[in-house]
Amino acid sequence: MKNWPLWEVFIRSKNGLEHRHCGSLHASDATMALENARDVYTRRMEGVSIWVVPSTEITASNPDDNAEFFEPASDKIYRHPTFYELPDELKHM
Amino acid sequence: MSDREVKNLEEMFDAKIARDEKIEPKDWMPEKYRQTHIRQMSQHAHSEIVGMLPEGNWISRAPSLKRKVALLAKIQDEAGHGLYLYSATETLGISREELYEQLHSGKAKYSSIFNYPTLTWADMGAIGWLVDGAAIINQVPLCSTSFGPYARAMVRVCKEESFHQRQGFQIIMTLAEGSQEQKEMAQDALNRWWWPSLMMLGPLDAESIHTEQSMKWKLKRKSNDDLRQQFIDQTVPQAEMIGLTIPDPDLKWNEEKQSYDFGEMNWDEFWQVVKGHGPCNKERISARVNAWENGKWVRDAAMAYAEKQENKVVKQAI
Numbered sequence: 328m329k330n331w332p333l334w335e336v337f338i339r340s341k342n343g344l345e346h347r348h349c350g351s352l353h354a355s356d357a358t359m360a361l362e363n364a365r366d367v368y369t370r371r372m373e374g375v376s377i378w379v380v381p382s383t384e385i386t387a388s389n390p391d392d393n394a395e396f397f398e399p400a401s402d403k404i405y406r407h408p409t410f411y412e413l414p415d416e417l418k419h420m
Numbered sequence: 421m422s423d424r425e426v427k428n429l430e431e432m433f434d435a436k437i438a439r440d441e442k443i444e445p446k447d448w449m450p451e452k453y454r455q456t457h458i459r460q461m462s463q464h465a466h467s468e469i470v471g472m473l474p475e476g477n478w479i480s481r482a483p484s485l486k487r488k489v490a491l492l493a494k495i496q497d498e499a500g501h502g503l504y505l506y507s508a509t510e511t512l513g514i515s516r517e518e519l520y521e522q523l524h525s526g527k528a529k530y531s532s533i534f535n536y537p538t539l540t541w542a543d544m545g546a547i548g549w550l551v552d553g554a555a556i557i558n559q560v561p562l563c564s565t566s567f568g569p570y571a572r573a574m575v576r577v578c579k580e581e582s583f584h585q586r587q588g589f590q591i592i593m594t595l596a597e598g599s600q601e602q603k604e605m606a607q608d609a610l611n612r613w614w615w616p617s618l619m620m621l622g623p624l625d626a627e628s629i630h631t632e633q634s635m636k637w638k639l640k641r642k643s644n645d646d647l648r649q650q651f652i653d654q655t656v657p658q659a660e661m662i663g664l665t666i667p668d669p670d671l672k673w674n675e676e677k678q679s680y681d682f683g684e685m686n687w688d689e690f691w692q693v694v695k696g697h698g699p700c701n702k703e704r705i706s707a708r709v710n711a712w713e714n715g716k717w718v719r720d721a722a723m724a725y726a727e728k729q730e731n732k733v734v735k736q737a738i
């Protein structure tokens with residue numbers, strides 16, 4: 328028989344904050360994954376909402392390609408406010 | 421990859437760690453780094469899981485409902501710690517089944533302290549106070565270790581450990597303030613757990629083989645001897661406070677170094693237990709193997725049910 332698949336767990340610690348990845352666990356289906364996530368990751372009210380996602384459904388960027396993949400941003404310094412030199416007398420900008 | 425290229429990558433890797441940057445699972449890492457982490461993290465996970473057994477022994481015999489719910493919650497936390505650590509270890513490309521297999525076959529080790537029996541209720545106090553106390557000293561520096569998933573798991577673990585130690589100390593304190601018989605029970609537990617707790621912090625620095633590499637990778641931030649000294653210095657006054665005696669005739673405050681001198685540890689016993697000849701080694705492993713094997717039909721049934729539900733959904737969609 329197949330082993331229980333792996334699920335990634337994301338928890339919103341309180342309303343107003345985003346769900347954050349906090350770890351993974353094994354479960355036979357989504358319902359069990361949610362219940363296990365509650366028992367493993369929220370024993371002290373660390374969450375108000377849980378997402379579980381089959382780990383195999385996640386497509387990740389490859390850190391080996393980081394240089395090419397993320398590079399385009401680094402030479403676009405004009406995207407940052409400090410690129411624009413303005414007189415010191417100017418206030419509130 | 422040529423040797424030269426690998427060496428370059430390794431230098432960049434070491435520099436990254438030296439700059440306090442974290443290593444994440446998909447990043448390039450030396451094979452030795454991967455293997456060392458699989459070994460240490462899984463050993464840590466196994467210790468959390470096997471560590472539930474000596475305490476599980478007393479759940480049904482806790483002296484009050486309050487003590488029982490606290491002990492249950494403590495043990496449940498240890499299960500959680502094991503699970504955080506197993507899932508962090510799996511990010512290095514080893515499956516949960518392989519990890520269990522290594523524990524069950526004896527290939528992987530776990531902390532040898534859990535091979536001692538829990539003879540009286542006072543042992544629940546001594547374990548929380550001393551064993552969790554020593555574990556905290558070991559674990560706090562790991563919150564800033566170099567491998568991201570391990571560091572994050574340790575932050576979570578450390579947040580939960582303080583309750584373990586406090587509930588243990590309160591148990592032993594209550595006994596120490598009780599009848600003569602209860603006081604003796606507390607002292608007896610301290611006598612039995614003291615030395616194994618000291619040795620739990622690892623072999624003497626002079627005999628420790630991995631230390632230098634582990635320091636570089638931040639798997640270790642303080643040496644075993646330093647951790648042990650820290651543990652002794654913080655624990656001795658706690659024992660004095662509740663009127664218990666540390667079972668070491670050589671224990672003495674050293675004014676000059678501002679810490680305690682202490683007696684020699686019985687490393688022969690330590691290595692005997694590590695090699696499988698402790699009082700409960702067989703019992704602990706067979707408890708884990710039985711739980712895994714006897715639970716197989718449950719895991720299979722759950723998987724069969726999940727597959728059936730999925731097929732139903734697929735059929736409806738067609």
Ligand SMILES: [Fe+2]
Nearest residue numbers: 468497498501
């Ligand atoms: Fe723990």
Ligand SMILES: [Fe+2]
Nearest residue numbers: 498552581584
């Ligand atoms: Fe603990």
